[in-house]
Amino acid sequence: MTSSGRVWKFGDDVNTDLIIPGRYLSRYDEAHLAEHAMEGLSESFAKEVVQGDIIVAGRNFGCGSSREQAVMALKRAGVAAIVARSYARIFYRNSINLGLHVFESDDAYDAFPDGARVSLDPIGHALTSLDGAKTAQLKEIPHHARKILDSGGLVPHLKGRFGEK
Amino acid sequence: MTGRTVAEKIIGRAAGTSEVRAGEVVEAYPDLLMSHENTYLVSKAFRELGVKKLYDPDRIAIVLDHRTPANTVETATAHSHIRKLVHDSGIKRFYDVGEGICHQILVEEHLAKPGQLVVGTDSHTSTAGAVGAFATGIGATEMAGIWATGFLWLKVPETIRIHMRGHLEKAVFPKDISLHLAAKMGPSRAEYKCIEFDGIFLFDVSISGRMVLCNMATELGAKAAIAPADSTFSTWSPEHCGQMGHTCKSDPDARYCESMELEVERIPPMVSGPDKVEAARPAEKFEGIRIDQAFIGTCTNGRLEDLIAASWVLKGNKVAPGVRLLVAPASRDVLSTAMDMGVIQTIVAAGGTILPPGCGPCLGAHGGVLGSGEVCISSGNRNFKGRMGSPDSEIYIASPATVAASAIVGKVTDPRGWLTVDL
Numbered sequence: 001m002t003s004s005g006r007v008w009k010f011g012d013d014v015n016t017d018l019i020i021p022g023r024y025l026s027r028y029d030e031a032h033l034a035e036h037a038m039e040g041l042s043e044s045f046a047k048e049v050v051q052g053d054i055i056v057a058g059r060n061f062g063c064g065s066s067r068e069q070a071v072m073a074l075k076r077a078g079v080a081a082i083v084a085r086s087y088a089r090i091f092y093r094n095s096i097n098l099g100l101h102v103f104e105s106d107d108a109y110d111a112f113p114d115g116a117r118v119s120l121d122p123i124g125h126a127l128t129s130l131d132g133a134k135t136a137q138l139k140e141i142p143h144h145a146r147k148i149l150d151s152g153g154l155v156p157h158l159k160g161r162f163g164e165k
Numbered sequence: 166m167t168g169r170t171v172a173e174k175i176i177g178r179a180a181g182t183s184e185v186r187a188g189e190v191v192e193a194y195p196d197l198l199m200s201h202e203n204t205y206l207v208s209k210a211f212r213e214l215g216v217k218k219l220y221d222p223d224r225i226a227i228v229l230d231h232r233t234p235a236n237t238v239e240t241a242t243a244h245s246h247i248r249k250l251v252h253d254s255g256i257k258r259f260y261d262v263g264e265g266i267c268h269q270i271l272v273e274e275h276l277a278k279p280g281q282l283v284v285g286t287d288s289h290t291s292t293a294g295a296v297g298a299f300a301t302g303i304g305a306t307e308m309a310g311i312w313a314t315g316f317l318w319l320k321v322p323e324t325i326r327i328h329m330r331g332h333l334e335k336a337v338f339p340k341d342i343s344l345h346l347a348a349k350m351g352p353s354r355a356e357y358k359c360i361e362f363d364g365i366f367l368f369d370v371s372i373s374g375r376m377v378l379c380n381m382a383t384e385l386g387a388k389a390a391i392a393p394a395d396s397t398f399s400t401w402s403p404e405h406c407g408q409m410g411h412t413c414k415s416d417p418d419a420r421y422c423e424s425m426e427l428e429v430e431r432i433p434p435m436v437s438g439p440d441k442v443e444a445a446r447p448a449e450k451f452e453g454i455r456i457d458q459a460f461i462g463t464c465t466n467g468r469l470e471d472l473i474a475a476s477w478v479l480k481g482n483k484v485a486p487g488v489r490l491l492v493a494p495a496s497r498d499v500l501s502t503a504m505d506m507g508v509i510q511t512i513v514a515a516g517g518t519i520l521p522p523g524c525g526p527c528l529g530a531h532g533g534v535l536g537s538g539e540v541c542i543s544s545g546n547r548n549f550k551g552r553m554g555s556p557d558s559e560i561y562i563a564s565p566a567t568v569a570a571s572a573i574v575g576k577v578t579d580p581r582g583w584l585t586v587d588l
Contacts, residue, residue, distance in 0.1 A: 013441070017552040018550065021556075022528035039551075040549075060353035063353065064547065066288045068305045090303060158214055159214060162216070
């Protein structure tokens with residue numbers, strides 16, 4: 001379950017228009033969304049992000065629209081997890097429902113600079129620099145959300161529940 | 166045991182238990198499920214679930230408003246797909262291109278009612294709190310889950326009470342109160358929380374004005390916002406006031422996480438921007454900023470009251486050379502009534518362009534997107550960078566009266582010199 005990658009660091013109140021602007025939402029194509037992910041904040045993100053990279057951010061990540069494409073764009077671009085001080089609630093729910101790991105952490109933001117190489121242990125709730133010098137604690141994901149995430153998202157979770165009946 | 170907030174009562178009822186409290190997680194069955202163009206994504210996730218039947222098609226309302234009439238072939242194809250789905254699944258509450266904005270339709274058509282739990286695949290679903298519903302935004306996949314099962318998990322929120330007193334001065338509107346609150350509270354103070362508006366001032370505020378306050382609460386981070394149904398509601402909707410039960414008001418001894426006092430008399434016309442809603446200050450501080458486009462419309466401020474306020478400012482005046490004034494009524498009904506009253510004629514005579522009822526250029530997909538370096542003043546709810554088009558454009562938000570005054574002058578303008586009558 002442990003994954004490692006580069007830290008992409010963003011500040012407070014990263015809104016959904018910065019993550020994926022409305023002008024790209026007329027096309028229902030995840031690869032197209034990923035090509036424009038974070039375009040409002042970073043010219044290099046969409047070009048350089050690779051599978052396993054981690055976004056570290058401040059407060060209220062994902063505020064604004066309910067557009068699920070914001071999560072789709074980041075997930076498709078390769079983002080393995082987001083570690084933020086807090087989330088806007090719709091973005092948080094969308095991430096859980098689409099199977100993207102979203103952790104809250106009070107200390108990750110100050111611990112890691114942009115570009116740091118880190119490994120994420122989602123079970124042990126820790127984000128650690130690859131040289132082992134720094135570790136940030138991640139808060140536990142609430143139980144009901146954890147169950148959905150462990151199934152890979154809401155669709156597989158509900159299919160599992162239907163199967164039990 | 167202390168009393169309960171209206172949020173605790175409504176969610177408790179929808180979860181089949183009367184005793185839920187803030188902080189608890191429940192499985193709740195919403196009364197009304199709204200989605201717009203993203204119904205396309207909802208239906209895609211619903212198909213993946215492999216469920217044949219909707220839990221209850223009568224709870225579903227679908228409104229096409231975001232990219233209407235279709236802006237691209239992809240959108241047109243998605244619209245067709247949604248029409249077929251509506252037909253095949255027996256969904257009766259369907260509002261096609263041109264009927265209006267989803268949040269306007271929910272209230273105008275009395276689909277949202279006091280005491281209901283309403284969910285919608287749009288962040289401004291909180292607007293329906295104006296009629297005493299607990300209304301909150303969710304994503305498309307979550308909606309697919311509710312289509313299939315009838316329920317979703319919800320954490321019962323704590324409530325911030327905003328107690329309002331006084332009367333608004335001339336040329337000051339509920340939008341100015343919302344921008345004042347944005348400056349005071351920032352974008353996340355109400356994160357995960359419900360905002361409840363009350364106080365003697367609320368009697369002054371129409372359902373339309375309450376929609377503005379509840380709509381803009383999303384920009385404070387709120388999960389929902391409620392103006393509990395009162396005599397203003399029963400006057401506006403006598404046929405639905407019979408359904409107002411005990412769930413519609415907080416108990417006098419309900420527990421709030423925070424109580425704020427707000428003296429509205431001190432609030433001047435406000436403007437916010439660019440890039441952040443909390444960057445709001447008195448309009449006079451922004452005076453002189455040149456604009457290219459002025460937009461009146463949206464789920465925040467595209468209603469009859471808004472168009473009337475704008476027309477009183479515009480009457481006998483002309484939009485400044487080089488400025489485009491775009492007006493998108495929030496619904497067909499708003500457009501029709503505004504025509505009957507001569508409001509549309511006044512706007513057109515002043516040089517305004519009328520767009521079809523719907524979201525218009527607010528989300529930057531069509532109908533007046535901004536070019537590089539352009540500046541827009543809008544009556545919408547968000548001024549995020551790049552939202553209405555080019556990442557190099559700027560958006561300021563304000564009340565429709567302020568937008569109209571700015572259109573005439575060609576620069577951001579305090580409307581107090583232009584609107585001297587009481588509306």
